[in-house]
Amino acid sequence: MDALLEQIIADFHERPLPQLTRRTVELPALTNKIDTVIGMRRTGKTWFLYQQMQDCMERGIPKECLLYINFDDERLYPMQRDELRRIPETYYRLYPLHKQNTCYFFFDEIQNVDGWEPFVRRLLDSENIQLALTGSSARLLSREIASTLRGRAITTEIFPFSFAEVLTHQGIDHDLFRPPGAEKRALYANRLHQYLLQGGFPEIQGVEAPYRQQILQEYVDVVILRDVIERHGVTNIVPLRYLIRHLLNAPATLFSVNRFHNDLKSQGIAIGKNTLHEYLEYLIDAYLIDTVPIFARSVRRRQVNPRKVYAIDTGLAQAFRHDAHVDRGRLLENMVFTALRRQRLEISYFRSEEGYEVDFHTTSRDGIRQLIQVSETLSNSQTRQRELRALVVAMEQCQLNTATVVTVDEAERIEQHGRLIEVIPAWRWLLTQT
């Protein structure tokens, strides 16, 4: 084992890191805390660790002070928990002087070793290291890690590329300090259209249909199998598959477990309502979808009203579309949701007693609230009246003086009775989200 570990460490130090597109997410890297990087499969968690390694090296930290172990490396199979301590032992035997410096350890797919948690806790206590972990298994996802690492972990979520990251990936400058001219605006609008249909998974950027859809469907299949069926021991697979298809095919719509339960029943598919609720939670845990409650102060109102469901990425929704029609409005709303979700905002949808609806009410961690309506276009006077009226009602009830309408490509400032509604093209709105 020691010779093998030496080899693995030497390989890592020798091999250059891959050329990558910079993610805008930052790792907190707090002393005495383990950074855990979580998110759906294939979103780029491992490559995000590579970015951290690059950053270390740019700060002048020699690569030998970094250690990356991928526990998916078949040479390490099957590693037992009592062998884990050999990793720091081998590393410090190779680099004894590094004991005096801070070293940076990156462990990928560590959940492959049963009982790894006490090892990383001890490691953090005994050595002068900064530790980051990631893994695709849902076992590494937030709730469990928080409990098994007993408050020692701080989690960072990785989502598919944001619009800004996609532009960076394509080598397109997106600095809005200088107002973009007509050509640049047209380019952004064009890329936005692409982004809506393809989504942000790094690997499918530039991949044409139908391969793109095929790859994304395979991502979902792996999540279903590994993070839902195997992890939770689901045996009633038919309704689970129906549920996933239904949710991904109808993003940005209200989802009622009761109604869906009745639909299944009418097709002769038996499943309990509680089981459906559980499945929904599993899909959220695996970062495939997310749900949004109604904006209400009363817990009861939040509970009895159906939640809206969004795919974690618009590309996934497109890959599961039943018909050829592209509902750009829904995709746009889903895309705005993903951008808000990435910012860890508290998100709800607004519906007044009279039925006026606003897509998003958000609250940031420092209490800043926003109202956002998503509408492909306000050029139709009926739509315009409806959307703006809903915003005015929501602004009154939520006691806010500003609101935003995200459209495909329209810009306008509407001032009414001391209130301001800003209409903004989606590409611009996305590029101003941090």
Ligand SMILES: Nc1ncnc2c1ncn2[C@@H]1O[C@H](COP(=O)(O)OP(=O)(O)OP(=O)(O)O)[C@@H](O)[C@H]1O
């Ligand atoms: N920042 C990036 N720049 C360029 N390509 C990227 C980037 N991040 C990810 N990719 C591409 O996406 C692929 C998947 O990324 P990665 O292996 O990091 O995902 P993951 O979230 O760790 O996946 P899994 O959960 O399945 O282990 C990479 O092999 C690479 O091709």
